[in-house]
Amino acid sequence: MSVKSPIVTITLNPAIDQTVFVDQLVPGSVHRVSQSRRQAGGKGVNVATMLALGGAEVVASGFLGDANATIFEQHFSEYGVRDAFIRVQGETRMGIKIVDTGINETTDLNMVGAAPTVEQCAALRSQLLELAEPGRWFLIAGSLPDGMEPRFVAELIQALRGTGAKVAVDSSGTALKAAVAAGVDLIKPNEHELAELLGVELKDFDSIVAAARRLCKEQIPNLIVSLGAQGALFQTAEAELLVRAPKLNVVSTVGAGDALLAGYLHGQQLGESFEDCARRATVYAWSRLESLVPMLPQGNKLTKRLNRISVRELDS
Numbered sequence: 001m002s003v004k005s006p007i008v009t010i011t012l013n014p015a016i017d018q019t020v021f022v023d024q025l026v027p028g029s030v031h032r033v034s035q036s037r038r039q040a041g042g043k044g045v046n047v048a049t050m051l052a053l054g055g056a057e058v059v060a061s062g063f064l065g066d067a068n069a070t071i072f073e074q075h076f077s078e079y080g081v082r083d084a085f086i087r088v089q090g091e092t093r094m095g096i097k098i099v100d101t102g103i104n105e106t107t108d109l110n111m112v113g114a115a116p117t118v119e120q121c122a123a124l125r126s127q128l129l130e131l132a133e134p135g136r137w138f139l140i141a142g143s144l145p146d147g148m149e150p151r152f153v154a155e156l157i158q159a160l161r162g163t164g165a166k167v168a169v170d171s172s173g174t175a176l177k178a179a180v181a182a183g184v185d186l187i188k189p190n191e192h193e194l195a196e197l198l199g200v201e202l203k204d205f206d207s208i209v210a211a212a213r214r215l216c217k218e219q220i221p222n223l224i225v226s227l228g229a230q231g232a233l234f235q236t237a238e239a240e241l242l243v244r245a246p247k248l249n250v251v252s253t254v255g256a257g258d259a260l261l262a263g264y265l266h267g268q269q270l271g272e273s274f275e276d277c278a279r280r281a282t283v284y285a286w287s288r289l290e291s292l293v294p295m296l297p298q299g300n301k302l303t304k305r306l307n308r309i310s311v312r313e314l315d316s
Contacts (some may be wrong), residue, residue: 001131003027004094005057005128005133005135005136005269006056006057006058006059006082006131006136006163007044007048007057007058007137007138007265007266007269008058008059008060008061008084008128008131008136008137008138008139009044009051009058009059009060009061009062009138009139010044010049010061010062010124010128010138010139010140010141010156011042011043011044011045011061011062011063011085011141011142011146012062012063012094012123012140012142012143012144012148012153013042013062013078013113013142013143013144013145014040014041014042014044014045014062014063014064014069014072014085014093014142015041015042015093015094015095015111015113016039016040016041016071016093016095016227016272017036017037017038017039017040017041017095017096017097017254018036018037018094018096018097019037019039019095019096019099019252019254019292020033020035020038020097020099021033021034021035021036021099021101022034022098022100022101023100023101023102024046024100024102024103025098025100025105025107025305028128029145034035035292036059037194037292037293038071039071039075039293040071040072040074040075040076040189041140041255042062042141042142043059043140043142043258044060044061044062044141044142044172045072046060046114046258046259046262046294047141047256047258047262047265048060048079048081048138048262048295049075049081049172049257049259049261049262049294050255050258050262050263050288050294050296051262051265051266052077052079052080052081052233052264053294053295054262054263054280054284054296054298055312056083056265056266056269057085058081058082059081059082060076060081060084060085060130061084061085061086061097061124061127061131062085062086062089062124062126062307063084063085063086063087063091063120063124063145064087064088064092065087065088065090065091065093065113065114065115066087066088066089066090066294067089067090067091067092067214068091068092068112069085069087072092075121076293078197078292080141084127084131084150086116086120086123086124086127088114088115088117088120089114090113090114090115090135091113091114092113092174092284093110093111093112093113093114094111094211095108095109095110095111096108096109096111097109097254099252099253099254100155100210100231104250104253104254105253106252106254109251109283110143112146112193113145113146113232114145114264115145115146115147116145116148121152123146124202125155125156125159127209128156128159128160129159129160129163129267131261131262132160132164132165133165134137134163134164134197134299135163135164135165135166136165136166136167137165137166137167137168137265137268137269138160138165138166138167138168139167139168139169139170139260139265140153140156140157140167140168140169140170140171140179141169141170141171141261142170142171143171144171144175145152145170149178149286150174150175150229151178151316152180153169153171153175153178153179153182154178154179154181154182156185157169157183157184158182161183161184161185161230165184166185166186167184167185168184168186168222168261168265169186169187169188170187170188170189170258172189172193172196172260173196175187176189176193176197177197180197180219180220184220185204185220185221185222185287186220186221186222186223186224186258186264187220187222187223187224188223188224188225188226188260188261188264189222189223189225189226190225190227190228190257191208191225191226191227194208194212194215194225195211198211198214198240201264205227205230207231208225208227208233208310209240209314212225212233212235212240213235213240215235216235216236216237216295221236221237221274221298222235222236223235223236224260224261224264224281226257226260230242230244230295231243231244231245231282232244232260232281232285232308234264234274234277234278237286239274240313240314241274241275241278241311241312241313241314242308242311242312242314243278243279243282243309243310243311243312244280244282244306244310245282245285245286245289245290245308245309245310246310248273248286248289248290249290250289251288251289251290251291251292252289253273253289255287255288255294256285256289258282258288259284259285259287259294260282260285261281262279262281262284263277263281263282263284263285264277264281266280266284267279267280267281274285275311276306278309278311279306279309279311280306283302283305283306283308283309285297286305287305
């Protein structure tokens with residue numbers, strides 16, 4: 001596979017994200033918003049954007065409401081992302097993110113969006129299979145539209161992997177469980193999503209590592225567990241790394257996990273080593289944490305950041 005072969009991101013339930021910033025979020029009270037941004041969003045869209053910023057070729061697919069698709073079309077044009085979304089009747093949902101700058105926490109309010117028909121689901125599946133080829137990465141990211149069964153995700157994964165393509169999934173709940181049962185090449189849960197997936201309580205770092213090891217040994221070849229300020233755990237059956245950026249001036253955590261995954265997939269596309277993929281992933285997340293809009297340093301600045309990443313190999 002050529003390194004120029006596009007990565008395909010699939011966002012089944014995208015959102016127009018309205019992010020507002022307040023000094024302190026107090027339920028039941030009136031707040032003065034210090035900053036506000038409105039942008040095309042959804043996990044797969046966020047990943048596609050960071051991939052494009054890194055110079056990767058990327059195709060963004062999924063479902064978009066035809067009544068308010070313009071903001072996405074402008075976004076894809078600006079960042080050089082190929083738009084392969086299936087248009088469905090109605091509006092793409094809104095997502096409101098309230099960032100409490102005092103404690104750097106984000107509260108999400110996710111609304112219900114337009115639902116695809118059976119025919120539109122079939123059209124998406126056909127489109128994706130036409131794009132599939134051995135070794136090409138596909139990412140299924142985010143929640144499911146209203147009325148879509150997790151079975152659709154499982155069947156899509158099996159069909160894509162049947163062509164020799166590789167499939168990554170970044171989701172939660174029943175969608176993630178269905179994906180894991182179907183067989184995927186990579187998942188990226190946070191510690192809470194990992195605990196939910198396995199039906200266990202993860203009390204500390206050691207329990208997270210043990211759970212990740214078991215999952216990699218039994219079901220998933222590649223696993224990334226985002227750990228917030230602690231960094232991220234990168235796990236395969238052969239190696240496990242705890243990777244951290246230096247102390248940051250965090251502006252917003254919105255999209256940081258998506259940037260982490262984008263960096264790892266880009267490294268995979270480029271044929272980098274496991275450690276270098278983890279470094280690239282962490283730099284992409286670092287860059288997103290320090291900006292309200294997607295951004296990524298280039299050239300020597302990117303190299304310097306890669307060299308500042310802390311990588312610790314864990315004892316087995």
